[in-house]
Amino acid sequence: MSARQLTVRFHGALNDFVAPERRDRVFTHELQGSPSVKDLIESLGPPHPEVDGVFVDGQPVGLGHRAEAGTHVDVHPASIPVPLPEQPRFVLDVGLGRLSGFLRMLGFDTLWRNDSADALLARLSREESRVLLTRDLGLLKRSEVVQGYYPRATDPAHQLVEVVRRYGLTSRMRPFSRCLACNASLSTATPDEVQGRIPEGVAQRHRQFQQCPGCQRVFWPGTHHERMQNLVDTLRRLEASP
Known part of the structure; x- marks a missing residue:
């Protein structure tokens, strides 16, 4: 040398x-x-x-x-799974919008906007002890970032599997407890409480609803719910697989 x-x-x-x-x-x-x-x-x-x-x-x-x-x-x-608090929180860059929806669907506090600057994402990661998920290596290398991960896959569903495995999230999933749109925690609602905010056909077929106190969206167990439940079941089956 x-x-x-x-x-x-x-x-x-x-x-x-x-x-x-x-x-x-x-x-x-x-x-x-x-x-x-x-x-x-x-x-x-x-x-x-x-x-x-x-x-x-x-x-x-x-x-x-x-x-x-x-x-x-x-x-x-880092060893796998990477230890996190009992209620881990995430912040995602602008390119991972679909992954943010999946994480919220699993019940995890996940910040995402389609116009967030890198400096803001790095600061939120540090100040709020959030795991920064990004496919921007320059962002992940910022000195203020403490916890972060670069998803290798480009498909959002595969990215979700990576993140769940890396951080051992399966046992902490609380599916359908958080708003997919704004990240607020959902509350149960009666048909009377959501009257006028759902299609008439939905009101006739369903009696169980959830509502978001932030953006006022209403959720019910329809076809989309079934697809997401299948994804949750798949993640749980993968927990013990190599």
């Missing part, structure tokens, strides 16, 4: 972000300046919220540790 080089190895799922020729192997890297371990790792691909452990010459270090030439750096991903 030259006087400015060190060696690095990324482990597990972090290799998703590394150049193919560097995956699952030790490689040499030329240092530029005196970067922190965080900056070194992110310059090579992985965002810091997906990193759980960093070891320099076998000793654990923090992300603020200064990288030094002549050392070896091992970078490990």
